[in-house]
Every structure is written in structure tokens, then in C-alpha cells.
Amino acid sequence: MRVGVYLDHAATTPLRPEAREAWLEASAAAGNPSSIHGAGQAARRVLEDARERLATALDCEPIEIVFTSGGTESVNLGVSGLFRSRRETTGRSAIVAPVAEHHATMDTLAWLHAHDAAEVEWVPVDRDARIDLDAWRAAVAREDTAVATLLAANNEVGTVQPVIEAAAACVGAGVPLHLDAVGAFGHVPLSFQALRRDSGSVGAGLVALSVAAHKLGGPVGMGALVVARQAVLEPLVHGGGQQRGLRAGTQDAAGAAAFAVAAELAVAEIEFEAERLRALRDRLEAGVRAAIPDARVSAAGAERLPGHLHLVLPGAQGDSLLLLLDLAGIAVSTGSACQAGVPEPSHVVLAMGLGDQAARSALRLTLGRTTVDADVDAVLAALPDAYERARRAGMATREVH
Amino acid sequence: MRILAAMSGGVDSAVAAARAVDAGHDVTGVHLALSRAGGTLRAGSRGCCTIEDAMDARRAADRLGIPFYVWDFSERFRDDVIGDFMAEYAAGRTPNPCMRCNEHIKFAAVLEKALDLGFDAVCTGHYATLRTGADGALELHRASDAAKDQSYVLGVLTAGQLAHTYFPLGSTPSKAVVRAEAEARGLSVAQKPDSHDICFIPDGDTRGWLADRVGASSGEVVDRAGAVVGTHEGAHAFTVGQRRGLQLGVPAPDGKPRFVLEVRPVSNTVVVGPKEALATAEIAGERFTWAGRSPVADSFACHVQIRAHADPVPARAVLAGGVLTVTPESPFDGVAPGQTAVLYDGTRVIGQFTIDRTVSALPAVV
Numbered sequence: 001m002r003v004g005v006y007l008d009h010a011a012t013t014p015l016r017p018e019a020r021e022a023w024l025e026a027s028a029a030a031g032n033p034s035s036i037h038g039a040g041q042a043a044r045r046v047l048e049d050a051r052e053r054l055a056t057a058l059d060c061e062p063i064e065i066v067f068t069s070g071g072t073e074s075v076n077l078g079v080s081g082l083f084r085s086r087r088e089t090t091g092r093s094a095i096v097a098p099v100a101e102h103h104a105t106m107d108t109l110a111w112l113h114a115h116d117a118a119e120v121e122w123v124p125v126d127r128d129a130r131i132d133l134d135a136w137r138a139a140v141a142r143e144d145t146a147v148a149t150l151l152a153a154n155n156e157v158g159t160v161q162p163v164i165e166a167a168a169a170c171v172g173a174g175v176p177l178h179l180d181a182v183g184a185f186g187h188v189p190l191s192f193q194a195l196r197r198d199s200g201s202v203g204a205g206l207v208a209l210s211v212a213a214h215k216l217g218g219p220v221g222m223g224a225l226v227v228a229r230q231a232v233l234e235p236l237v238h239g240g241g242q243q244r245g246l247r248a249g250t251q252d253a254a255g256a257a258a259f260a261v262a263a264e265l266a267v268a269e270i271e272f273e274a275e276r277l278r279a280l281r282d283r284l285e286a287g288v289r290a291a292i293p294d295a296r297v298s299a300a301g302a303e304r305l306p307g308h309l310h311l312v313l314p315g316a317q318g319d320s321l322l323l324l325l326d327l328a329g330i331a332v333s334t335g336s337a338c339q340a341g342v343p344e345p346s347h348v349v350l351a352m353g354l355g356d357q358a359a360r361s362a363l364r365l366t367l368g369r370t371t372v373d374a375d376v377d378a379v380l381a382a383l384p385d386a387y388e389r390a391r392r393a394g395m396a397t398r399e400v401h
Numbered sequence: 402m403r404i405l406a407a408m409s410g411g412v413d414s415a416v417a418a419a420r421a422v423d424a425g426h427d428v429t430g431v432h433l434a435l436s437r438a439g440g441t442l443r444a445g446s447r448g449c450c451t452i453e454d455a456m457d458a459r460r461a462a463d464r465l466g467i468p469f470y471v472w473d474f475s476e477r478f479r480d481d482v483i484g485d486f487m488a489e490y491a492a493g494r495t496p497n498p499c500m501r502c503n504e505h506i507k508f509a510a511v512l513e514k515a516l517d518l519g520f521d522a523v524c525t526g527h528y529a530t531l532r533t534g535a536d537g538a539l540e541l542h543r544a545s546d547a548a549k550d551q552s553y554v555l556g557v558l559t560a561g562q563l564a565h566t567y568f569p570l571g572s573t574p575s576k577a578v579v580r581a582e583a584e585a586r587g588l589s590v591a592q593k594p595d596s597h598d599i600c601f602i603p604d605g606d607t608r609g610w611l612a613d614r615v616g617a618s619s620g621e622v623v624d625r626a627g628a629v630v631g632t633h634e635g636a637h638a639f640t641v642g643q644r645r646g647l648q649l650g651v652p653a654p655d656g657k658p659r660f661v662l663e664v665r666p667v668s669n670t671v672v673v674g675p676k677e678a679l680a681t682a683e684i685a686g687e688r689f690t691w692a693g694r695s696p697v698a699d700s701f702a703c704h705v706q707i708r709a710h711a712d713p714v715p716a717r718a719v720l721a722g723g724v725l726t727v728t729p730e731s732p733f734d735g736v737a738p739g740q741t742a743v744l745y746d747g748t749r750v751i752g753q754f755t756i757d758r759t760v761s762a763l764p765a766v767v
Contacts, residue, residue: 319470323429324518324519389517
């Protein structure tokens with residue numbers, strides 16, 4: 001089918017060959033890591049080696065890593081687990097969250113509100129999707145606040161949040177913080193220990209952090225929640241008591257091995273790659289601005305993930321642009337979640353105060369490990385014409401008679 | 402040509418898209434999401450707009466090896482089709498929502514978007530045929546299979562729209578052939594049941610659906626002379642020609658069954674009378690379109706069809722003062738304002754109009 005330019009690395013980035021090799025090697029051996037016999041011990045060794053290597057990449061302790069099925073499960077466990085445990089011990093029932101979080105968080109909060117009597121204290125974001133720190137501080141300091149959650153780097157527009165300040169505010173209020181680092185890990189420097197130390201976190205402040213393998217070249221279906229020793233969480237999955245009782249179920253040694261290898265490589269090359277991607281992104285951004293003067297670059301005033309370029313193209317619908325670029329062999333995203341393949345108007349763009357039209361006119365291009373100069377050239381060659389056509393279709397003033 | 406194939410998730414549109422691919426066109430599949438509140442799974446044999454239908458369409462596109470997208474037309478559909486449907490019933494008329502969908506969505510909003518995005522035509526699984534006439538103009542004709550013919554619901558298409566449409570199923574001898582072809586092509590929807598009725602009322606309970614949305618209040622049932630013969634629980638639940646469900650307390654003087662003759666929404670009154678009073682000698686309307694070329698004369702002989710599955714009736718059409726009046730050779734048996742009349746010249750669709758006014762074949766009762 002269509003082969004071409006892949007600029008949707010934030011959705012998922014290609015599996016690294018080294019990660020695939022690690023998975024194949026580990027998966028060839030039989031053995032449940034929980035079994036006592038030699039085969040089980042061998043699998044356990046692969047699993048714990050991976051846990052240690054991932055801990056090094058995340059700069060946390062191996063015992064703090066709870067492997068999960070991916071970012072969404074990690075976020076669910078982090079948010080729900082902390083909330084339920086805290087409410088049981090303190091009676092507090094509010095969760096602090098910014099309005100531009102990922103759907104894994106948004107939908108978890110909606111569920112907890114509907115079924116578990118949780119109240120959500122929403123924190124606004126500015127036009128660059130940065131959280132309002134004063135509002136955040138006030139919200140976490142409320143006496144009913146049980147837990148806070150924060151997306152480290154916005155998955156749609158790429159805005160990197162002031163994590164240390166946000167975590168420090170939680171420390172002062174005695175509130176545990178879950179950090180969703182699914183899109184940030186492997187793309188911007190991230191150290192669990194350093195974030196905790198710099199924000200003064202112990203039992204309060206940053207205590208849990210979500211990551212996913214496939215955002216940095218590991219396999220889909222593998223994630224982790226880093227849980228500080230001091231943190232207490234209610235598990236979501238009950239069973240054989242694996243992983244500190246926080247996540248029951250047979251552990252995936254091969255997936256863990258592949259995740260660890262991918263994370264090591266991503267962290268090792270992070271500075272070089274960030275610089276390389278930023279240069280490509282900036283060239284793409286400048287080219288788009290020059291070719292399409294109407295185009296608006298989202299979060300241009302904020303620190304962004306190096307590979308993220310989020311555009312609002314007035315008058316054109318994001319899904320029309322996506323179709324035209326896709327048919328031209330260029331894979332991009334509108335950035336927002338889909339319902340049965342229909343992109344929803346982006347809640348992030350709405351939260352940034354850019355309006356309903358902008359929320360439907362968004363296009364997200366995310367560069368990654370395999371992106372080269374020719375990909376940028378291809379977009380710059382195709383986008384102006386696609387924009388013209390999509391804008392004509394979007395305005396829908398013409399009638400066929 | 403660059404073809405946009407509208408794929409509902411049913412067997413007809415899947416085979417139509419397949420034939421477009423076979424004909425050498427550059428085909429892209431699109432499923433139209435017409436309801437945001439659509440269910441996850443089909444309810445029985447009915448319905449559309451479910452996630453399962455979108456999935457069926459996607460799997461058919463996969464099988465054909467064509468790109469596939471979902472387009473959200475739910476807002477337009479809500480405003481132009483569902484809104485019109487409710488307003489028409491509230492006004493005591495009997496609308497055809499499939500016609501409105503073709504008029505405002507499939508061959509308007511979708512076609513316009515497709516053309517703007519660089520496609521040359523929209524392909525659907527409708528059973529109808531396009532031909533080029535002696536004068537070079539495009540003509541819309543009935544399908545080869547009279548039982549499946551859908552030219553009636555396409556009667557609203559104008560010359561400009563016909564120029565950008567593609568109906569690969571029009572010359573198919575029967576639906577069975579389409580199913581067999583789908584089977585042979587390995588399309589999983591080969592044996593999927595046909596959809597019936599109104600897609601946005603999946604349980605088929607139109608009266609209940611209307612009662613929930615338009616609201617129902619009880620009113621009087623009167624005879625042609627205006628005498629009250631019963632009460633009803635909401636006028637919108639009645640359609641001209643309906644016999645069942647009247648529950649009249651007072652029997653007709655001659656003991657014969659009575660039928661709904663008229664629905665008067667303003668006074669919330671239902672008028673009933675004998676079957677003979679349903680006979681309609683004349684229909685007229687101002688909202689008409691021509692499928693392809695306009696008629697050369699202001700008065701012409703034709704056949705007129707007033708329902709999707711009614712037989713065409715010989716008639717004379719007269720266009721005067723912006724009003725199209727059609728007189729059938731023998732009276733129609735019950736026509737409701739709001740229905741669409743499609744005019745044919747043999748198998749060719751001449752045009753259509755929405756019936757605004759009907760004239761009874763019986764003299765009025767004073």
C-alpha cells in the first residue's frame with residue numbers, strides 16, 4: 001500500500017531493531033517468572049535484569065517499577081490507585097488535574113467522578129497549554145484534595161510543564177502527585193530521583209510516574225508505573241500478588257526486556273536526538289509559516305517536545321488535511337482522540353482558548369527517530385496545496401448544481 | 402477517475418466500491434458517521450451509524466486494498482434530515498428522510514467536500530443507472546432489477562450532481578447477484594441483512610420516536626363533516642391512508658372501515674372518512690427539481706410515482722406560475738402532503754417535487 005513519510009511518532013514510533021531482537025531472544029525461552037524451577041528462574045532473571053536497566057534509564061530504584069500493559073493502564077493505576085488509598089486514609093475526595101490532560105486521565109477522572117464520588121478540581125492552562133501554577137497551588141492546598149495528576153508534556157501540542165514547581169506545591173500541601181510522562185520519557189531528560197529531590201518530594205509530592213514502551217521504540221502493550229517506596233496505592237488488577245501486589249498477572253519478561261533496551265537507547269541518544277529533531281522541526285515550522293502565512297503554530301511561546309509541531313490551519317478541517325496528506329503518502333494526525341474513526345474537536349485546543357473552529361482545524365506533525373530531511377521537504381511540498389483544497393472544502397459555500 | 406466510494410458497511414456499497422476498483426479507478430472509501438449517538442452494535446437487521454457498521458465498511462475497504470476514512474456528517478444530518486423529519490411530521494406532513502439525506506448529505510455536502518478535496522465523483526451502492534442521452538445530456542434511469550430500483554430516492558439529483566455520481570450496481574440483474582459477487586470477493590458483509598426503514602430510528606418505532614421528540618397531546622378525530630367521532634393521543638402518529646389504530650368510539654353510519662384522510666397539526670385534529678375519500682385527483686407542489694435536462698414543454702405526459710415502492714401511474718404534468726401540478730389518469734389511493742412525487746418518462750427520471758397540496762376526487766362534504 002502507501003509507503004512514505006511517517007510524521008505521527010507521538011502516536012507510536014517504530015520498534016527499534018535492538019528491542020525486537022531482545023524480545024525475540026527472551027520470548028524463545030519457556031518459563032513463568034513466578035515459577036520456582038530453573039526455567040522460571042531464568043525468566044525471572046530476564047525480567048529483573050530488564051527492571052534494573054529500565055530503573056537506570058528512569059533514574060529510580062528497580063523495586064519502584066511496576067510493569068503494566070501500557071501508558072493507559074499506568075495512568076489508571078496511578079490516578080485511581082492513589083485516589084482510593086488516600087480517600088480511605090484521609091477521607092479527602094478531590095483530585096486536582098489540568099484541563100488539557102490526555103484522555104487516559106480525563107476518562108479515568110470522569111469514571112471516578114461518576115462511580116466513585118470523586119470531585120475534580122480543574123486547573124486551567126494558558127494559550128500555550130502551560131498550567132496556571134497559581135491555580136494549581138491553590139487547588140492542591142484545598143483541604144479536600146486527595147491527590148494531584150499532571151501530564152509532563154502535552155501529547156497534542158507538546159508543551160512541557162513546570163513539573164518541579166508543580167510537585168513542590170504538592171509537597172507543601174502534603175498531597176501525592178502522579179506524573180504522566182508517557183510522551184516525555186525518552187524525548188526530554190527525565191529523572192525520577194532528581195524530580196523528587198529538586199521538589200522535596202518524599203511521601204507527598206511526586207510519588208508515581210507513568211511511562212510506555214512504544215513511545216520510544218519499544219513494543220506496544222508494555223508500560224510501567226514508577227511507584228515511590230513511600231507511596232500507597234490500591235491495585236486495579238487482583239490476582240497472584242505479583243509486583244508488590246500492585247499489578248497481579250504473569251509478568252512479561254520479553255516485553256520488559258524489549259522495553260528496557262529501547263529505553264536505554266532512547267536515553268543514551270536523547271541530547272543528540274533532541275537537537276536533531278528540534279532542527280528538523282524548526283525548519284518544518286519556518287517552512288510552513290513561509291508557505292502558509294495563515295498557519296498558526298500552537299504553544300509557540302512554550303518549551304515544547306523537540307519533535308512536536310502542532311498547527312492550526314484556519315478554515316480547513318483537520319480530517320480533510322489528514323486525508324489529503326495521507327493520500328499523498330504523508331501520515332500525520334489531528335492530535336485529538338477519535339470516536340469510531342471520527343476525530344473529536346480537540347479538548348486541548350479548546351482549553352487553550354483558541355476556539356471551536358481552531359479545535360477542528362488542528363494538525364499534529366510529530367517527528368521521531370526515523371525522520372530525515374526528505375520528510376520535511378515532502379510536507380513542505382504537499383501541505384500548501386492540501387491546505388488550499390481543505391480550506392475550500394471546509395468553507396462549504398459552494399453548491400453543486 | 403478519482404472516486405470517493407461512500408461505504409455504509411452494507412453489501413451493496415461494498416460491491417459498488419469493488420466494481421469501481423475493478424474499473425481501474427483510484428478509489429478511496431469513506432464511511433459517513435451520521436449519528437454521534439449511534440450504538441456499538443447493530444440492533445437486529447436494522448440500523449446504520451453503529452460502530453459495527455463502520456467496522457464492516459473498514460473491513461470491506463481492507464479487502465479491496467483501498468484507503469478508508471470516516472467522515473463526520475452528524476451535525477448536518479441532525480439539522481437537514483432529522484430536523485426536517487421532525488418539522489414535517491409536526492406540520493402534519495409525511496416526509497421521506499432518505500430523500501432528504503440524498504438531497505442534502507450524500508449528493509450535496511459529501512459530494513461538495515469530495516470535489517473540493519480533488520475527487521472527481523462519488524460512488525454509491527444505489528440501484529439506478531446513468532445514461533448519456535441522444536443530446537449528450539446525462540440521464541438518470543431505473544435499475545435493471547425493478548424490485549431493487551432506487552431511482553425514486555435519487556429523483557432529487559440535478560444535472561450537476563449526476564455529472565459527479567457513479568452507480569456501479571445499476572445494471573445488476575438482482576440483489577442475489579450482488580451477494581454472490583460479495584461472497585466471491587471474500588467480503589464479510591456478503592450475507593449481512595438489508596437495512597430497512599429509517600436508519601435513525603433503529604427499533605422501527607417511528608410513532609414512539611416522534612412522541613418522545615415532537616411531544617404528543619390528545620385531540621379530536623372528526624369525520625369529513627366535522628363531527629367528532631373519537632379522540633387520539635397525538636396527531637403526528639397518524640399518516641394519510643392509515644386504517645389501523647384509530648380506535649373510534651362512534652361507528653360509521655354505513656358500517657364501513659374508516660381511514661385517515663388528513664392530519665391537521667395546528668388544531669391537533671385527525672380527519673377520517675371512507676376509503677373512497679382517499680382518492681386523490683390532483684397533486685401539486687412548488688419545490689421541484691429536474692434530473693438532467695429541463696422539460697421542453699410546460700405540459701407533458703409522464704408516469705408519476707408517489708412512494709419508494711409504489712407503482713408508477715400515467716399522468717399529465719403542467720408547470721404554470723412556479724407550481725407543478727400533476728393529474729393522474731386514475732386517482733391515487735391516499736397521498737399525504739410532504740411525500741415526494743417522482744416523474745418518469747419510461748425508465749428515465751424527469752424530476753421530482755414535494756407534494757404541498759392534494760385535491761380529493763370526491764366532492765367536499767358541506
